[in-house]
Amino acid sequence: MKAQIRIAIFLFFIFSVSKSNAQNYELGKVSIAELEQKVHPKDSSAVAAILYRKGKVRIEYDPSEGFVALTDVETRIKIYKKEGYDWATQKVWYYNYYDLKERVFFNDAVTYNLVNGKIEKTKLKSDGTFDEVLNKYRGQKKITMPNVKEGSVIEFRYTIKCPRPSIIREWDFQTSIPVNYSEFSTFIPEYYDFNLRQKGYIFPKSVTEKKPKSVILTSKERSDGRVAETTFSTDKIDYIETQTTYKAIDFPAMKEEAFVNNIDNYVSSIQYELSSIKFPNSALKNFSTDWSSVTKTIYEYEDFGPELNKTGYFEDDLKILLAGKNTTEEKIAVILNYVKANVKWNGYMSYSCDSGVKKAYKEKTGNSADINLMLTAMLRYSGLTANPVLVSTRSNGIALFPNRTAFNYVIAAVETPNGNVLIDATEKFSAPNILPLRVLNWSGRLIRKDGTSEEINLMPAKTSEDTVFMNYSIDAEGKVTGKTRRQCTDYNAMITRDNIVGVKEEDYLEKLENQHGKIEISEYSRTNEKDILLPTIESYSFSGNNLCEVIGGKIYVSPMLFFTEDKNPFKQEVREYPVDFSYPFLDKYKITIQIPEGFVVETLPVSAVINMEDNLGSFKFNIAANANVLQLSIAHQINEAIISAEKYEMLKEYYQGMIAKETEKIVLKRI
Secondary structure, eight states, rough: OOOHHHHHHHHHHHHHHHHHHSSOOOOOOOOOHHHHHHHHHHHHOOSEEEEEEEEEEEEETTTTTEEEEEEEEEEEEEOGGGGGGGGGEEEEEEEEEEEEEEEEEEEEEEEEEEETEEEEEEOOOGGEEEEOOOOOOOSEEEEOSSSTTTEEEEEEEEEEEEOTTOOOEEEEOOOOOOOEEEEEEEEEEEEEEEEEEEEESSSSSSEEEEEOOOOOEEEEEEESSSSSOOOEEEEEEEEEEEEEEEEEEEEOOOOOOOTOGGGGSSEEEEEEEEEEEOOOOOEEEOOOOOOHHHHHHHHHTTTHHHTTOOTTTHHHHHHHHHTOOOOHHHHHHHHHEEEEEEEOOOOOOSSOOSSSHHHHHTTEEEEEEEEEEEEEHHHHHHHOOOEEEEEOOOGGGOSSOOOSSSSOOOEEEETHHHHHHEOOOOSOOBBBBBBBBBSSEEEEEOOTSSOOOOEEEEESSSSSEEEEEEEEEEETTEEEEEEEEEEEEEHHHHHHHHHHHOHHHHHHHHHHHHHSSSSEEEEEEOOOOOOTSSSSEEEEEEEEESEEEEETTEEOTTGGGOOOOOOOOOOOSSSOOOOEEOOOOOEEEEEEEETTTTTTEEOOOEEEEEEEEOOOOEEEEEEETTTEEEEEEEEEEEEEEOOOOOOOHHHHHHHHHHHHHHHHOEEEEEE
């Protein structure tokens, strides 16, 4: 008997302890232990953490609107450091245009602090809630939590009511801070069929079950007799609801790494895409299930395909422009330059027209679709085989799965015997096959007039070069005086032009001087600043007192001076994401060094060659001494725009070897 009592007491104790230590996933149940916690137990660098986040999406029947989607989200966040204060501001966007108006409601927003051992609550007031217009199609509800300090815990709930049950928002189980617990549930009637897709490197556990549900429909009828009467009737409709719940526990923060185009591409998340609808006594209605159906649907939109057929607004202007232009290259160049000069991009990204091509042409401004569908129509008018290419920009993420929202942009493509020429007229300094960097996001979908489509590789194959010619001399005190000429092609040239446009020359040079070790620049000149088909060229003279070290009568100098790469961008032990360089490149340096009279070379770096496997890249370092002149030739080449995570270790070692060689010093000593 005593043994049974001891076991009962033991079990009660274990249950009590486990219950007291368990996280309470319910608003209003913040514990003192949560408020006392100083650092995250599994990530001491975390500035904040999501203690729990629960979301529920219910497709329910509304008597006045029919089936609607209701999304409820509740969240508890711990703030550890001042750098985590940004998490006290929460934003939720919503659709807001003529045939799709969502509503967002925040409530139960409270900040908790520990004051003299007691929990202090500060509720969000109405002046902490804001409603903002993001663009023509979207608005945003925003709250800023009150009385947030280091150690605070904040809680809030919001609801999104969407009149279209087909829209279920993507749910992220990871973010830039640790997530202790994340739960996402969907409740979907049997009439709706969704495709489910997961992305990321870690996945939540899921449970699915089916349950009966019913809806009571009320209808009324009014009689036509001498005394009008209204009668009400009700119908009960039974259906099966599928409930799916995903649970993620202790998911790590997404850490930013060098050369990642958009880290959201690799976040653990779940996506729902409507596949079909089938109501009783109604025909099955299919929606986009593959890329062909997606692109065909988009092409038939009134603000896409029909806009390509409009030509009357530009024909007279284009006839004059195309006179004497017979080759494909001439036609592309003259039409691209004409559109860029006459229609300015308003900054909005979309694959569907906003103003429409005619209005954009007349008012000389439009979104990306207005401009690039206009460009496509003009190219077709000139006799070229031109088609639109749907794109998902870097900020929008990689279009991994077939769905209509995967794209947010459109460019033009001209078919030629040598392949497709890709063109974008929104960017001032873009050129044929030189697209804005925002567009370089793996692949797009080219759509033809008949609705067929094909995948188009957006990543550049041609190498962009950055060539530096530098001659400099060193005096006995270590002062360096020299001249530099820098020439950039293709993407490097476009980036250079973007950096200098609209910037006063004196401001640009001041920034350059500071970046290059506080040198002094004189005799600065530029060539081909606006001619996008030619390389950019910058030339200047320079001098600097901080480019060498003089120690014990010896001079120590890094031969590449301010062009030396001295930090490895790849620091992580393990890489989970591909390395995205945007485009292949070749950096070349031709350097001549005049050593001071009365000095000789004591130590000279040894020439070296580093090659990566599969021709991914190479580094060549050659140096030679001839009397008091040193000749240096360096080439650093990366041949692939994207390098897979599996080759990260090789790439990391390559950069380590390159940096070690570039940072080796030349040592000069007195004779």
